[in-house]
Amino acid sequence: MNNQDFRKQSTDQSRRGNRIPKNNVKREDVDTGHIDSNPLVKKKNLHRFVIGLVALGAVAGFIITSGSSGSRVKIDAVKANGGVGLGVSAGTILATTDDAGMAARDFNIEMKQGTGDGRALVWDYAAEDGDVVTIKVNGAVVAENVQIYHKPVSVNISVPSVVEVIGVKDGGGGITYGIKFPGAVGNSAYFNAAPEGSANTYTIK
Template sequence: MANYRQNKERSKSHATNQYEPRQTDNEDVSSEYTESPGNDKSSSRPKIKNKHRFWIGITVLITLGMGIYFQGSSIHSIRDVQSDGIGKGMKAGVQLAAVDDSAGLEARDFEIEMKKNTTTSRMLIWDFAAEDGDVVTVKVDGNILQTNINIMHSPVAIDIPIPSVVEIIGVKDGGGGITYGVKFPGAVHNSAYFNAAPVGSSNVYTITVQ
């Protein structure tokens, strides 16, 4: 009887030992299954970071290139207006030269066409080179409108009737010649005009309407 019980216990123990390794095998398989996706994710992270860095770099380069292009396209110089004295689309107050001597402008007269139904406007006048004490007087239709204007970098606004004939007379040369820019808001072509006015002479601007 005792031998029978011992044999029975041995058979149970043997059955248990056969089952336990299978559990261990299953645990190993499950652990490999759960770990492998984690390993794939960790290995893919550097690739994602590299892609982000690449596109960020491209974006920065494009932004810098566009900034340089537009900045360069907005810079004007006296060379742009020396041939005819006209600065197409230039704003009032723009600076084109450091000194009057380098302007190289001839004294010119201009015809300015204003938009339809314009009856009054302003003339903006400024020094586009050095603020060296140039002085001018403005006449409209033969009558003095404003005398001894000390032209500076900041434009001076003078009201004028439309149509009219405007004269800018050179009064005092601060050095290097009297040079100035003018613009008439409401003009058809939206241009600025750059001129030279020797002392005692004048530039004539004939203002008409469409």
């Protein structure tokens, strides 16, 4: 091999050694084992990542909105129905504060035929802020100065009878409570307000 051929071969090898590989991968990255992704792939991955974040945010927003509006719709429906929650379970929470705007009412409760002694379940349907009530059955005190919470308090009653819930202490924002009589026709709960010194009457038939 003469000098001219040797120089030509060296030049060809040098060119091949410095040739930039396909897919825009830099030579030094190949040598070190660190290969950058194709820019088109990077763009697609970024696009998918952004779409994923948007979708996740939408789902989270839906859950939060549903959770906050669910109570709002329920309490509005109860208020529109005169404080009666049709088929609502005892212990149901309608609001997070006591300023729900529920009016004080008296109710007539019809029990199912054959119902003897019964129960009254009483709870705070809004904030647990120290509301206190006294409960009477046929004029006799059966539960005095009871602080109500989200967990219902059970009081034995006779059927028929007249049950009174008297507001004793307002923990703040008004005395708010729910009451349910298991065995009543319609299986409803009743949501009420009892300002201090006032009473709500439930005539059990």
